[in-house]
Amino acid sequence: MYFQDLIFSLEKYWTEKGCVLSQPYQSEVGAGTFNPATFLYALSRKNWNTCYVETCKRPKDGRYAENPNRMQQFTQYQVILKPAPSNVQELYLHSLESAGIEIEKHDIRFVEDDWESPTLGASGLGWEVWLDGMEISQFTYFQQLGGIELNVIPVELTYGLERIATFLQGIDSIFDLQMQEGIKWDEIYKEAEYEMCVFNFDQSNTQMLFKQFENYVNEVRRLLEKGLVFPAYDYVIKCSHTFNLLDARGAISPKERGNTILRIRNLSKEVARLYLEKQVNHE
Template identity: 25%
Template sequence: MDSQEIALRLREFWEAEGCPAIPSYGSIPAGGLTFDVFFGILAPDPWCACQVVSIVDPSVALYDDDPLRPIIDSCLQVTRQDPSGDLRKRFIESLRVLEIDPRDRDVRFVAHGYDLSHLAARAAGWRVLIDGIEVGSLFYVRQLGGIDLKFAPIVVEYFLRRMEFAVGIEGEKMPTERGRQIASYVLEHANPERIGSFLSLHADECEQALGGGLYYQAYDHVLASVYLLSVLTARDGLSAKEYATRTARIADLARGCARAYVEATDA
């Protein structure tokens, strides 16, 4: 059972729970949310869906050499705005479709605070470990883009590469070429001063798009900014004060996207 089969079985499980599968999204930076999720949970009506997405985090491993912490991690992300039921119990039940019997495995939910401050969000939940391997997460989003959410969603994530280990497949141990090049760029070639300039340009373009009511285009610049900030952080190109300032700036842009969307949908 490879990662594609794992994703298929989990999608079928959550579709039966009322969360339709939507087209896969390319890649997002760690700590980001896809367009569908960001704007979906800000919508006036409850929203739910499951989607495969690649999460890029250049800070997790030198040269992408740890198969359990890959720079590019394929993830099935389930978003559900349904306050009923115990989502941890549903996660346990979803493992059974992968032929994982929780009675025979050490499945743990470890409380964790999720830092989504760059999206002006508040979130908290659990990391999910199977036999000591972090295979997923569940977290509630209470606020997004500075807006208190009427239907607080829970986001369920399955890290597909790591799930292969959990189901008894060792998976690909060698780093991907793309992951290796991301690591090489971040650690050896990225120019912190120039990237700082890119961040300023993305902020300007985001505000330009928001001025025209183009919140989708504006959010594109938010995601780009989150990624560039992670590059600077991995490159040790920021002081603690500058990191806080940059994060607050991106959060302001995310607030602008959220406000513009809510105003447009309420009109």
């Protein structure tokens, strides 16, 4: 089982269950939740089932490619099912089976973990899923998106692909992941991982980022005034990533940190509100 085979099997499993195959977003995101296929569509549509790969960037989590299990970029598999089916736990477990995990031979547990994205105003109740003690997925019944209480509840399943793949390949290190016959993760990504860490922690242009952040915030407001939801949301995503970069540099004091998160959350909320308003007008 190569890394890509894990993606193929999840893709096959979920599209056969009726999910639309969405694509990774082209902007830097910290989680699959940021993709409009989740944040906007799971908010507005009564029925929406989708699955996709998301490349996630979390600048603070990098370790200069020294720790084989922590990096600033990793891959999620994201599934949204709305409304949440009553057998969703079974569906999830079967998806693991389809990927080659013999679930009756392992200790699989649903352990309390209520997920929250402070910048998106998104939160829900659910679990982290353990596979023999290793956290492999986040499982969340959304209750709120963009600060708006949901009436029809979507469920979000997020798989940590590198972790599951190391498990399937019986190895300890993501560096050693077989991506395809004869080619490993470190041959493709390690150099980039190191350089991105140098950038995130030491070389990013703090002054420029601060300016950009303010520009992005203003752009969200301007676009919202024009009633352009999708472009405005693009700039919310940029705000969030810029904040993450500044945070990784330690350029934001603890007090400012809370303030900045709140500012971004307020923008997310306004996008969500305008979006729903426009949907109602369409109907």
